[in-house]
Amino acid sequence: MSWLDKILPKRIRANKDRKASVPEGLWHKCASCETVIYRAEFEKNLNVCPKCNHHGRISARKRADIIIDNESKNEILVDVKPVDMLNFKDKEKYKDKLSATQKKTGETDALVVYQGKIKSVPVIACFFEYSFFGGSMGSVVGEKFSKAIQKAIDNNSALICFSASGGARMQESLFSLFQMAKTSSALNKLSEKKIPYISILTDPTMGGVSASLAMLGDINIAEPNALIGFAGPRVIEQTVGEKLPEGFQRSEFLQDHGAIDFILNRSQQKEKIAEIILSLMSNIKNEQKI
Numbered sequence: 001m002s003w004l005d006k007i008l009p010k011r012i013r014a015n016k017d018r019k020a021s022v023p024e025g026l027w028h029k030c031a032s033c034e035t036v037i038y039r040a041e042f043e044k045n046l047n048v049c050p051k052c053n054h055h056g057r058i059s060a061r062k063r064a065d066i067i068i069d070n071e072s073k074n075e076i077l078v079d080v081k082p083v084d085m086l087n088f089k090d091k092e093k094y095k096d097k098l099s100a101t102q103k104k105t106g107e108t109d110a111l112v113v114y115q116g117k118i119k120s121v122p123v124i125a126c127f128f129e130y131s132f133f134g135g136s137m138g139s140v141v142g143e144k145f146s147k148a149i150q151k152a153i154d155n156n157s158a159l160i161c162f163s164a165s166g167g168a169r170m171q172e173s174l175f176s177l178f179q180m181a182k183t184s185s186a187l188n189k190l191s192e193k194k195i196p197y198i199s200i201l202t203d204p205t206m207g208g209v210s211a212s213l214a215m216l217g218d219i220n221i222a223e224p225n226a227l228i229g230f231a232g233p234r235v236i237e238q239t240v241g242e243k244l245p246e247g248f249q250r251s252e253f254l255q256d257h258g259a260i261d262f263i264l265n266r267s268q269q270k271e272k273i274a275e276i277i278l279s280l281m282s283n284i285k286n287e288q289k290i
Helices: 002-007 010-017 040-043 062-068 092-104 139-155 170-194 233-240 251-256 266-289
Strands: 028-029 034-037 073-077 112-118 121-128 156-164 196-207 219-222
Touching: 010 251, 028 040, 034 040, 062 112, 062 121, 062 156, 062 266, 092 170, 112 139, 112 266, 121 139, 121 266, 139 156, 139 170, 156 266, 170 196, 219 251, 219 266
Parallel strands: 121 156, 156 196, 196 219
Antiparallel strands: 028 034, 073 112, 112 121
């Protein structure tokens, strides 16, 4: 105890030692405009900043809760799980890192698949979980996505996918790169059956995912200001030796240059996606009658 503590009355010392009464996690600071928002209000607003419209990252399951009609939601393909085929090890074993990530996130891998309805429209819906190895695409993601396509074909249901990924999974080496061809080939089969595929690109959608399944939708939609591309902006700048344009690889830039169809706020997605699927399905039926 210091000499100052000795002369202070006990009441003042008690107040000094008292812990802050404000619980942790009560407030959220916007990553874009840095506005401090009451967390409950932020989550009620679907993790979107009410001041600048910045779309914060969101878990796969929370996104599924927003998009899919609750009474129809049924998770499928839960038995597809990752295996360390290469016995990969860098700073730690891939097998150990997988186990730790599964415990931390509560997910078995980076893709969650549901069968359900959006505004009563039947769909097979895929959601990337970015907190699982940065949403990276390994053999399980490729297998689940391909099986989801087959499920869509079997049920004549539209396929939708919300991408949020850093690309192919490094720890699976060539096995992860194979998934680019595998998912692209499976999507070709879906196209042959004239079943709609709606791709929604969220922040970030990069690497092998952007170079395959994410950009192959019949309709490609993006959330506002999402980072979308193959290599990151800094890598490109170092490669070409030039400063990139303002907003390069952001949703708005891609829309201006014809790389995506349009941008959609999170609050509008459920209604609009259902509307698009109904329109596409109707057009397909009319074509088949002719």
